[in-house]
Amino acid sequence: MTLMTKFMGAAAATALCAGAALAEPALIFDLGGKFDKSFNEAAFGGAQRWAEETGETFREIELQSEAQREQALRRFAEAGNNPIVMTGFAFGDVLSQVAPDYPDTDFAIIDMVVDQPNVRSVVFNEHEGSYLVGMMAAMASESNTVGFIGGMDIPLIRKFACGYAQGVKAANPDATVVANMTGTTPAAWNDPVKGSELTKAQISQGADVVYAAAGGTGVGVLQTAADEGILSIGVDSNQNHLHPGKVLTSMLKRVDNAVYQAFTDGPGMEKGFNVMGVANGGIGYAMDENNADLVSADMQAAVDDAAAKIADGSLQVHDYMSDDSCPALSF
Amino acid sequence: MDVMPKWAEVVLVPLISLLLAAILSALVILAIGEDPVAATKLMVEGAVGSVRGWGYTLYYATNFIFTGLAVAVAFHARLFNIGGEGQAMLGGLGVALALLFIPWPHWTIGLIAASLGAAVFGAFWAFIPAYLQAKRGSHIVITTIMFNFIASALLIYLLNEFLKPVGQADPSSARFAPHLDLPTLNSVLNGMGIKASKDDSVNVTFLIALASAFAVWVLMWRTRLGYEIRAFGHSESAAKYAGINPVRITVITMLISGGLAGLMGVNTVMGESEKLLLNSTEGAGFIGIAVALMGRSHPVGVVIAAILFGFLYQGGAELALWTSIPRELIVVIQALVILFTGALDNMVRMPLERMFLAARLRRAPGPERKPVEPAK
Numbered sequence: 001m002t003l004m005t006k007f008m009g010a011a012a013a014t015a016l017c018a019g020a021a022l023a024e025p026a027l028i029f030d031l032g033g034k035f036d037k038s039f040n041e042a043a044f045g046g047a048q049r050w051a052e053e054t055g056e057t058f059r060e061i062e063l064q065s066e067a068q069r070e071q072a073l074r075r076f077a078e079a080g081n082n083p084i085v086m087t088g089f090a091f092g093d094v095l096s097q098v099a100p101d102y103p104d105t106d107f108a109i110i111d112m113v114v115d116q117p118n119v120r121s122v123v124f125n126e127h128e129g130s131y132l133v134g135m136m137a138a139m140a141s142e143s144n145t146v147g148f149i150g151g152m153d154i155p156l157i158r159k160f161a162c163g164y165a166q167g168v169k170a171a172n173p174d175a176t177v178v179a180n181m182t183g184t185t186p187a188a189w190n191d192p193v194k195g196s197e198l199t200k201a202q203i204s205q206g207a208d209v210v211y212a213a214a215g216g217t218g219v220g221v222l223q224t225a226a227d228e229g230i231l232s233i234g235v236d237s238n239q240n241h242l243h244p245g246k247v248l249t250s251m252l253k254r255v256d257n258a259v260y261q262a263f264t265d266g267p268g269m270e271k272g273f274n275v276m277g278v279a280n281g282g283i284g285y286a287m288d289e290n291n292a293d294l295v296s297a298d299m300q301a302a303v304d305d306a307a308a309k310i311a312d313g314s315l316q317v318h319d320y321m322s323d324d325s326c327p328a329l330s331f
Numbered sequence: 332m333d334v335m336p337k338w339a340e341v342v343l344v345p346l347i348s349l350l351l352a353a354i355l356s357a358l359v360i361l362a363i364g365e366d367p368v369a370a371t372k373l374m375v376e377g378a379v380g381s382v383r384g385w386g387y388t389l390y391y392a393t394n395f396i397f398t399g400l401a402v403a404v405a406f407h408a409r410l411f412n413i414g415g416e417g418q419a420m421l422g423g424l425g426v427a428l429a430l431l432f433i434p435w436p437h438w439t440i441g442l443i444a445a446s447l448g449a450a451v452f453g454a455f456w457a458f459i460p461a462y463l464q465a466k467r468g469s470h471i472v473i474t475t476i477m478f479n480f481i482a483s484a485l486l487i488y489l490l491n492e493f494l495k496p497v498g499q500a501d502p503s504s505a506r507f508a509p510h511l512d513l514p515t516l517n518s519v520l521n522g523m524g525i526k527a528s529k530d531d532s533v534n535v536t537f538l539i540a541l542a543s544a545f546a547v548w549v550l551m552w553r554t555r556l557g558y559e560i561r562a563f564g565h566s567e568s569a570a571k572y573a574g575i576n577p578v579r580i581t582v583i584t585m586l587i588s589g590g591l592a593g594l595m596g597v598n599t600v601m602g603e604s605e606k607l608l609l610n611s612t613e614g615a616g617f618i619g620i621a622v623a624l625m626g627r628s629h630p631v632g633v634v635i636a637a638i639l640f641g642f643l644y645q646g647g648a649e650l651a652l653w654t655s656i657p658r659e660l661i662v663v664i665q666a667l668v669i670l671f672t673g674a675l676d677n678m679v680r681m682p683l684e685r686m687f688l689a690a691r692l693r694r695a696p697g698p699e700r701k702p703v704e705p706a707k
């Protein structure tokens with residue numbers, strides 16, 4: 001009975017708020033879920049940062065099914081939420097259908113280009129960042145074999161893998177890249193156990209640096225790499241702190257900044273096509289006290305040099321998605 | 332034989348199970364500090380309180396009717412087809428292949444072609460496990476579930492290598508021609524001058540689902556084949572003795588089952604997304620098992636259970652939209668319903684049976700009943 005009263009009290013204290021406040025921004029997470037330790041979580045972090053700084057609130061939803069994409073967009077738009085930010089390329093097609101129906105609502109989509117007057121499209125040059133960490137992997141490797149573990153075999157992940165392989169070959173033309181994908185269902189984005197198994201399999205093939213671009217699966221990759229005494233490379237967020245001294249670096253994809261920026265700009269934000277790359281700081285690699293000892297001065301100089309060349313355009317990294325092919329790696 | 336009157340069997344047992352699940356769900360919602368009454372109201376209003384809500388509820392229900400019927404048909408032959416997921420994926424592939432490469436002049440003809448494609452591909456995916464079961468004795472539970480993984484691997488390969496337009500980030504096929512869009516409830520209402528939302532939700536496939544349910548009823552209880560399937564399910568040896576060929580029945584039942592699961596692809600691929608997505612089945616194949624269990628493998632029961640699950644899905648979506656109840660908890664609520672209506676069916680049934688038995692004995696004492704003396 002006392003438990004019951006306690007429950008009742010708690011329930012009364014936090015009554016459901018019905019109806020959204022006007023112009024409250026909204027964030028829609030893709031099927032991977034908010035806490036994937038990677039892409040969606042970075043978006044959440046950006047929104048959270050905005051909420052803390054402004055003291056305002058935002059709406060959010062973690063999708064459970066494909067049919068919910070359209071529903072969530074329309075419901076938020078009709079409830080007056082503005083702007084509406086969504087993470088993931090899978091929204092592209094739906095958004096291009098929905099956006100014209102709500103000309104007064106601003107949308108921002110990350111990882112996809114939607115050509116509508118009320119949409120801001122933010123895309124990242126993941127291949128550039130992957131190229132840089134690939135160079136570091138090749139220079140740190142003693143066995144001349146490095147690994148790549150992707151989530152699902154989709155074009156976006158091939159883009160990561162392709163950039164990485166190009167970086168590896170640029171630093172060491174004789175190096176071998178072992179690439180694996182975790183699975184064939186969306187569960188592959190959150191399967192640390194499988195990530196761990198793949199890491200062990202790659203170690204047995206001689207890999208001594210592995211790069212994980214697999215969402216929550218990467219947690220298992222980094223863990224196993226640390227346990228087995230090899231180096232790993234994190235993705236999206238700075239994951240160096242997960243295993244200090246064991247994570248070589250992290251490929252940074254500042255999704256958080258993109259969300260933060262969209263929320264800060266608010267309704268009436270600038271629309272159009274936003275490319276976030278090495279040149280404008282949207283993509284980079286993480287250096288902090290956790291990996292300072294792992295990165296030698298030579299390595300640092302080489303990578304900084306490459307980053308500068310990418311930024312000024314004198315070094316072009318091939319983008320897998322431009323023609324669905326990769327010069328440095330076959331899938 | 333029947334301890335309970337039919338109405339108690341059909342209505343009371345599921346209703347009490349649902350009530351128990353609802354009470355437990357309410358406790359769970361309370362425990363995380365949300366208001367269960369408001370949550371219930373939100374779910375009901377969101378799922379059946381508006382045209383949009385009904386649209387999505389029935390859209391999900393359409394999927395579950397197909398997969399529920401698929402499982403139900405196989406159940407009658409005591410075959411446990413848990414490969415509905417993979418069969419539906421292949422069904423979706425069948426739809427996409429039928430619509431992408433042949434320029435159908437009108438959606439009606441496209442719909443017939445897509446349905447055929449879906450059913451044939453779904454049936455094909457069920458055929459291999461069926462054949463292995465019938466001829467080699469490989470257990471159908473194992474083979475069908477393994478075929479789910481093969482299906483998803485096949486789909487990802489085909490989408491990546493052949494069906495995806497070059498340069499597209501999303502591993503999905505190209506969009507079907509716009510005139511192949513199926514008419515939805517919303518578009519029909521808008522056409523009649525009633526203002527409705529523009530969501531692509533329930534579409535004409537729902538009617539195909541209802542027709543399939545009727546066809547399954549006719550097949551099972553009004554045809555010789557249905558009789559053979561049920562006889563085979565009750566006793567394989569007796570069926571064999573009666574001249575029923577077990578290989579034939581196993582294969583035919585699974586073909587029907589797979590075809591029904593495959594038809595789900597018409598709803599998701601042609602009706603909703605209008606292109607083949609990597610993830611268009613979303614576990615509906617597995618929900619079909621719960622739907623068939625709850626519907627006691629009867630088409631009417633399957634349709635009702637499917638609508639209930641559609642309600643849970645759409646209500647769950649509304650909860651996710653407007654509250655901070657995490658989506659994992661919504662899955663918990665859905666799982667509780669499955670647990671109580673499917674797995675714990677006897678927990679409600681047995682006390683009820685005892686109650687009815689006691690009531691009947693009290694009402695009609697009949698000839699004096701004495702406990703039988705143990706034989707000496």
